[in-house]
Amino acid sequence: GNSVTQMEGPVTLSEEAFLTINCTYTATGYPSLFWYVQYPGEGLQLLLKATKADDKGSNKGFEATYRKETTSFHLEKGSVQVSDSAVYFCALSDHQGNQGGKLIFGQGTELSVKP
Amino acid sequence: DAGVTQSPTHLIKTRGQQVTLRCSPKSGHDTVSWYQQALGQGPQFIFQYYEEEERQRGNFPDRFSGHQFPNYSSELNVNALLLGDSALYLCASSSSGAKNIQYFGAGTRLSVL
Numbered sequence: 001g002n003s004v005t006q007m008e009g010p011v012t013l014s015e016e017a018f019l020t021i022n023c024t025y026t027a028t029g030y031p032s033l034f035w036y037v038q039y040p041g042e043g044l045q046l047l048l049k050a051t052k053a054d055d056k057g058s059n060k061g062f063e064a065t066y067r068k069e070t071t072s073f074h075l076e077k078g079s080v081q082v083s084d085s086a087v088y089f090c091a092l093s094d095h096q097g098n099q100g101g102k103l104i105f106g107q108g109t110e111l112s113v114k115p
Numbered sequence: 116d117a118g119v120t121q122s123p124t125h126l127i128k129t130r131g132q133q134v135t136l137r138c139s140p141k142s143g144h145d146t147v148s149w150y151q152q153a154l155g156q157g158p159q160f161i162f163q164y165y166e167e168e169e170r171q172r173g174n175f176p177d178r179f180s181g182h183q184f185p186n187y188s189s190e191l192n193v194n195a196l197l198l199g200d201s202a203l204y205l206c207a208s209s210s211s212g213a214k215n216i217q218y219f220g221a222g223t224r225l226s227v228l
Contacts, residue, residue: 004157036219043119043205044158044219089157102148102171103207103217105157 006106021075023090031092119220140208147189152203
């Protein structure tokens with residue numbers, strides 16, 4: 001079945017460091033891919049998305065490119081801030097056509113950014 | 116414009132009891148999905164409702180049931196609670212016309228003692 005695998009955390013970085021969080025997926029067909037972020041005590045917020053191969057999603061300095069050949073959707077940011085500290089989830093949608101399907105999540109990667 | 120709202124925020128129950136969680140979708144959304152997030156894990160899909168019908172279901176026992184109302188709001192019911200049902204329950208809403216973008220509420224934290 002479809003699945004998502006993320007690099008294990010926690011990831012600890014200094015402010016202004018470069019961030020990469022790896023995400024690979026297994027899926028039949030052409031799923032949409034997402035990154036969600038969860039701040040302490042809160043629900044999930046959509047960070048960015050990509051709906052087809054070679055699409056690049058971007059938001060708030062974060063980027064991820066849908067790589068079908070390597071089945072990957074790695075999250076990157078050039079310069080992290082303390083406020084980026086959160087848990088990041090990679091997800092794919094198991095959808096049919098334009099009907100919203102279930103989201104399948106990775107296990108999450110905790111990011112801690114130190115001043 | 117209110118986003119997805121869930122109630123209650125926190126809930127404490129004992130084993131064997133029943134619980135009902137509520138969700139109001141974002142304005143303009145007609146599809147509601149429920150997820151269970153155990154501590155330190157990613158959310159797991161429970162089921163999805165559209166047009167008051169369960170459209171998809173994840174690998175959860177029949178103790179988990181739901182309902183969607185004509186105004187698109189939804190309830191998640193869990194019967195015969197087990198300790199392992201302790202988790203954050205997340206509701207997500209989406210529009211059937213928008214491709215797979217689900218917006219999440221803040222969740223209901225359920226503790227089963």
